[in-house]
Amino acid sequence: MNTESIAYGLPRLNEPAPAFSAKTTHGDRTLADYKGKWLILFSHPADFTPVCTTEFMGFARNHDKFKSMNCELLGLSIDSIFAHLAWVRSIKQNFDVDIPFPIIEDLKMEVARAYGMIHPGAADTQAVRATFFIDPNGVLRAMVYYPMSNGRSINEFVRLLEALQTSDKYGVATPEAWCPGDKAIVPPPKTVEAMNERIAEGPKQGMEVTDWYFSKKSV
Template structure:
């Protein structure tokens, strides 16, 4: 390869939406956990770059403070970083001592990076040795329903992931879509007609219809 050839970076294998989430069994601060342990529940699996770092600390305290709200949605939380088991324990104790917050969900110790690599959490453009801020929403059947990646410099909005789970569960239950920044209690979007006949009759079906392709209703 000449000096003028572009640098080749290895391809990152990313999981895909609406397919089974990558399986794992890993040591956590709550003992060994597997993806199978969360069958029948919703799961938010999220990674952070490193223990004892300020942005990650704000995210973990925010997740812990909203844990009861996630529990009401039958949703478990599971953290991960490429740190040791003992570093996780020490960090959890530090957060309790300095911020008064109990981190009451498990954190995966992923020193061999197996889980991080399976989920595409390691991004060479950001770091080869740390996981970026990746978040995965997995449904009760073990299917990946959403994934979001953030850079190392900027923290996530925990409220947004709570909202996202509410929206996903609503779409699943009522077979509808949800508009931008939808929150429970607001109107949902009715599926778009799939034939010209259905489009012709849409205006008379009792929905709040702006045009044949755009109809909403309350739940």
């Protein structure tokens, strides 16, 4: 039994994200600073590591896309501000990529523990590759964990954010590999009357009705 996880707890979907106050490469930041915006909070094992470097460049290249979707980015590792600054400078010098988002200094592992980023089976003193989607109301909407050895797909995070925002706006779900422009899934009916109405009237309402529980529509 992992008593450390029990002691600190783990964040849970559709509940308020753990509050934090931290020093970053762009000054002090708190979770409350992002109220009214989406926030993607993501951790990396360590500065000056090759896989993390590719991920940070991927986030940087998609920074404007996230901004256009009312989403801010916030990185984290258990390194000092000075290490973060030196690494950001190194990325600029070696790859000509600017890192436009803040990186949290988490030497005491306070944020990492609050968000369940420390997995002793992977490393006792480093945060695993964890990514958290927090909505404008401060609610945790998605969590994605990757192993230390493998980099994340930033394009997938763009797609997931688009899917979450589409579900919120239209009250729909999204199927596997959904992308903007694809049809979304309409929630299934919950009564016999609604089921019969879906089968009879769904196509007239612009739905693609495969069966009573499986219908799609354009959004």
